[in-house]
Amino acid sequence: MGECSFGKGFGQTNPTKDIDFDFDKSTWERIPSAIINGMTKRYQFVYVKRFLRKLGYEVEFDWPKEMISAIKAVTEERETNREKTRPDLLQHLIDEGQNPVSGMKMNVRDVVDQMSEILLAGSETTSGTIACFFLEVMRNQSVKEKLLKSLPILGPEDPIISSKTVRNGTEYEYLEACVKETLRIHPIASELGRKTGAEPIELMGYLIPPHTVVSASYRELHHNPAHWPEPMRFWPERWLKNRPEGVPPPDLQAYYPFSAGKHSCIGINFAWAELRMVAANLLTRYEFCELPGQHIDWRQYITMQLEGGSWKVSLMPRYEI
Template structure:
């Protein structure tokens, strides 16, 4: 009994004498930043206890009511929401605030401490180590995979055309992106376009949903509570599926490479899901990590799994979302779609089957404008969170104190009417670089679909290449007609910006 009283007294003393004064001091430094009223302990969590489609309207009400710099709380943690270019530059361009916010800790079970979630010297070392994986020559080799999988993609779309009815194009594009990323990341074909009910495919989708579900519910943040909850138990099952698949691929890939080395670059090709790329023909991201392991003893198999899982997550969800939104926006605007058709006809003529080359991609200027405008309206990653590690003075003298979390709200940053007039309008001409008022006259941090600064997206060239190949495959072969209005699409800003109920279109062969 005595020890229990002593323990309780110690905890209360710590909270009252140390934690509470520190928190009060932090809160007193945030009084200059306006924000919605919040509740004790819960903060603004109940404001977000709404259907998923209403999270964006809640955030919009905060920004409309308090400006593009807003104070709010999730539980006891103070957040500063920013949606203007000047503040965004202070955070993303900083060499100090390069640590992701604790919100990314919810991804640790899944992605470990890979490039997305790692910190400090570990992140710097891993970034340097992985940069060669995105060298131009390797991306050129990946282009072969893009073309092969897009040939399958075209066949899938032709079947949809023959069915002559509206369909949701989002999962169709996502399955192609999954096939591409599995082959480029792991050298493994999963045939997602033919077998979309794959347990691995379903587990990746569900993990993304569960991370977001947990984030908006502070009472599920403690790990022990999360693991006891039904959602936490489901999360564990999904993790077993995803990690088990990646671990198996790493083991088999290492074994195959050993056999190839011993057999003088000859290998047996399996005719099932275990098909690998011949390393003589193509090099997967996983191969580069295995090679790096030979010279870096600190790179363990678990590290390889973390980076492979990170590349899988970031490399399929983001590109499929960007491709789907751009395709849907073009389906709503036949005048812009006609320009894309003309550009592709100028490049390929009437040949609907020729593979896309690097030279072709460079000529897709107008299509690139359309992709950039699609990413403006529906950035693949709607939020970027950073931990403030040192007091940050903003341009107007306001100080963001050490210890707060900053959320850069990219979704609303891209809708700043002072930068993008008529911001809800889809207008690819905004990105014509040679026109007055185009990107050259824009604040460099007003448009950051791939983040910016030291922690910008390492795979943005890969993503743009893939999106061009996917979208050009669609519009070389089809006219796309919207089967719903844009205002009828409920947008979810989760880990990825996605439609709640899909993007429905019909296709017409050209």
């Protein structure tokens, strides 16, 4: 996300890569965690803010100052030095971005807010889904064996597998099915909030007042046995074109990991590319094994999180060393 958004990574996936900084390097590398912490503060007091507002107090929470300074420095550098431009999300907001309230061209602070939201929505969600993918594959031995058998074995010097290759290659069909089944069981953004109109409505026997925020759960829909037989079974065969006998087809009318229609996730194609590339490039090169004695317990915040924040695995090369 750092490369696609700013043209600079954060040193997390390749800490040895030399990055051109015009400000403190450590501040830049802390941006991902700063965004998570900033969003946490914004949302954990959302109901307290509403209560205080009724009492006449206005409370505002902002992103960490260091993070604002770092993103602002990159933004201002792009605006003053056109030679630094590149076709990425940041440049698009600088050139074309409009404030949704005023309709005016985005100022630097508008861009900072938008980029922070994009980085949060485009990184933590996908990384969480990838973790769930490996968790399900590791805990379903027959799936793991079938998946590894279906994939080629590559070495560290082989070319990176692209998302298009996974999408179109027959040898990656089962991998694609595993990703889709992961998104069914573990939709990371598991709820969609909407507000009722000016009139009260009755829904499933409940009277909902006007202008009420209603949260619809994708997770419950994806786990509904009326749509998904054996809903908690990790069953990638549901998604194969030539399903084995007795395997039910997917119910696409009850499958919304990225929402749908005009409310569909704006980053759906980017997310799919990340999921395919990470899964394919790791599993063609390494075999994953879960370390014993770990208990998985989920917590729902903005997204689904592992209690404790980590899950440990060991990696063994599939290629000859």
